[in-house]
Amino acid sequence: MEIRHLQYFMAVxxxxxxxxxxxxxxxxxxxxxxQIQVLEQEIGAKLFDRVGKTVLITPAGEILFKHSMRIFDTxxxxxxxxxxxxxxxxxxxxxxxxxxxxxxETIIEFHKEYPKIHIELQQLSTEQICHRLVxxxxxxxxxxxxxxxxxxxxxxxxQEEMVVMTAKNHPFxxxxxxxxxxxxDVPLILMSENFIIRRIFDEACKIKGCPFSPILxxxxxxxxxxxxxxxxxxxVLPHLYVRSMCNRRSIKAIPFxxxxxxRTIGIVYRKGRHMSAASLKLIESxxxxxxxx
Numbered sequence: 001m002e003i004r005h006l007q008y009f010m011a012v013x014x015x016x017x018x019x020x021x022x023x024x025x026x027x028x029x030x031x032x033x034x035q036i037q038v039l040e041q042e043i044g045a046k047l048f049d050r051v052g053k054t055v056l057i058t059p060a061g062e063i064l065f066k067h068s069m070r071i072f073d074t075x076x077x078x079x080x081x082x083x084x085x086x087x088x089x090x091x092x093x094x095x096x097x098x099x100x101x102x103x104x105e106t107i108i109e110f111h112k113e114y115p116k117i118h119i120e121l122q123q124l125s126t127e128q129i130c131h132r133l134v135x136x137x138x139x140x141x142x143x144x145x146x147x148x149x150x151x152x153x154x155x156x157x158x159q160e161e162m163v164v165m166t167a168k169n170h171p172f173x174x175x176x177x178x179x180x181x182x183x184x185d186v187p188l189i190l191m192s193e194n195f196i197i198r199r200i201f202d203e204a205c206k207i208k209g210c211p212f213s214p215i216l217x218x219x220x221x222x223x224x225x226x227x228x229x230x231x232x233x234x235x236v237l238p239h240l241y242v243r244s245m246c247n248r249r250s251i252k253a254i255p256f257x258x259x260x261x262x263r264t265i266g267i268v269y270r271k272g273r274h275m276s277a278a279s280l281k282l283i284e285s286x287x288x289x290x291x292x293x
Contacts, residue, residue, distance in 0.1 A: 003075075005039040006068045008032055012048060013065050016055045073136050077274045091278030096122040096129045097142035099221060101244045102265065106289045110282055117278045126196065133270045139279045140269040142286070144196050147268050154268040155283075158290035162201065162261035163239045164254040167231040177257035180208050187233030189224055190214040196263070201236050204261045225251065236261070240293065265290075 011021035012032070022029040040047050045060035057065065091114075097103050100123050107119060124132070129141035134151050147154050164183070166172045172186070191198040198217075205212055215233055218224045221241060228235050229250055242253040267283055269275070275283075 001039070001042050003071075005035055005042070006064075006071065008035050009039055009047065009061075009064065010068055010072070012036065012055060013057060013061070017053075018055065069136070076136055081274060091117040091276055092120070093117065093276070093278050093282055094120045094122075094138050095140055095142070095279075095282070096124045096132065096138050098126065098129075098144065099123060099241060101241045102142050103286065104244070106282070106285050110285050114278070114281070119282075129268065133268065136270065136273075139273075139275065140267055140283065142265065143268050145264040145266040145268075147266075151271060152268050153271050154266045156264055156266040157286060158240075158265045158293065159262050160238050160240055160265055161255065162197070162236050162263070163242055164234055164256065165225070165228050165237050165242045166234045166252050166254060167229055168250045168252050170231055170234060170252075172234060172254060173252045175254055178254050179257050180204070180259040181210055183212055183234070183236070184210060187216075188212055188214040189216045189218065189227045189233040189235045191221065191224065191237075192217045192219050195219070197238065200261060200263055204259060208259065238263070 008021070008025060008027075011025050012018060015021045015024065018032055018036075019029045022032040025032065036047065043060065043064065046058050047061035047064060049056045049058055095103070100121065103121065107121060111117075111119065122138075124141075126143045126147070129138065129143055130147060130149055130152060132138045133141060134149070142157070143154075145154055145156060164172060164178045170186075172178055172182075190201065193199070193202070216224075216227060218227070221237060224235055224237070225245060227233060239253060239255075242251065245251055267286065
């Protein structure tokens with residue numbers, strides 16, 4: 001059995017589609033099918049069933065998938081440990097976060113100090129980050145806590161408050177604080193309901209007995225910020241995000257006078273994973289950054 005056969009097998013498991021898997025591997029689809037047949041002969045069992053255009057993993061395939069995950073994890077861990085020999089002179093970090101504003105300042109400073117370390121930063125949802133961590137596709141992630149997953153562990157970084165974001169020419173802009181009920185007097189622009197930020201806000205509304213309804217719901221914080229800049233309405237967003245925009249944009253962050261809407265931000269990674277020196281240093285840099293805020 002060859003490693004490349006297992007790579008082909010894992011690609012089919014990932015995409016559940018032979019053509020898409022072949023494209024990801026830069027090989028022809030007939031070649032992929034032939035190599036999977038070779039692997040099945042080696043194993044002595046069928047690994048996939050095709051039902052129409054759907055590819056299903058057989059019980060034998062499920063067993064091989066579990067062990068293949070361990071094999072590739074072991075290979076990756078070996079690479080990580082070998083890279084330790086270079087210390088922080090070289091390295092590669094794969095990390096994801098809910099919003100790049102959570103990490104951008106730290107990464108800029110980290111890159112200045114360690115320019116030869118390659119950082120791959122992705123912006124993903126909490127669910128996507130957790131999935132990719134379990135699949136060994138990331139070194140660590142920065143997410144909202146708590147995380148309920150027996151294969152992952154987490155470390156709190158920072159407890160952030162939500163604030164009111166307004167345009168600098170909005171009537172609220174002259175206030176030092178805003179009472180929660182005052183949000184009912186202005187048009188609200190919020191993230192859509194499938195975002196944790198929105199669910200935290202909705203829970204605060206429920207507690208305060210203020211059933212606010214937004215005039216706009218968006219799925220990107222940057223789009224929401226553009227609407228606020230145009231003075232179409234006000235929003236409620238994480239203080240760190242608004243803070244990162246205030247210096248160069250016509251917006252203002254205003255704290256609540258009578259309500260603390262908080263969320264915990266933390267680092268999450270797979271249990272038992274051997275972290276490279278570069279990853280550990282970046283985590284240390286993040287911890288130092290959040291202590292200063």
